[in-house]
Amino acid sequence: MAIQECKEREKAERHRLIIxxxxxxxxxxxxxxxxxxxxxxxxxxxxxxxxxxCRLTP
Incomplete structure (x- = not known):
């Protein structure tokens, strides 16, 4: 659960920063x-x- 909680905190921090x-x-x-x-x-x-x-050349 610690990894998931960390990801959720990081997501919330990014959201706050964007706003x-x-x-x-x-x-x-x-x-x-x-x-x-x-x-x-x-x-x-x-x-x-x-x-x-992108150039496609044979």
């Missing part, structure tokens, strides 16, 4: 300012590399 991170730009700049990129930056997550098209 807290979204609230400030939503209140000051409106909901259009709330983006996944801004939430990720607030959460300390690095930006993913841009996707490149």
């Amino acid at each position: 807290t991170s979204a609230r400030e730009p939503a209140e000051t700049e409106g909901w259009d300012a709330v983006t996944t990129r801004r939430l990720a930056e607030a959460g300390g997550t690095c930006r993913p590399a841009p996707l490149t098209p």
Whole structure:
């Protein structure tokens, strides 16, 4: 049960962080300012590399 409890605590903490991170730009700049990129930056997550098209060559 300890692992499950730890996962639940981590999930609750992530949820709180997302809500807290979204609230400030939503209140000051409106909901259009709330983006996944801004939430990720607030959460300390690095930006993913841009996707490149897949080329299928024989």
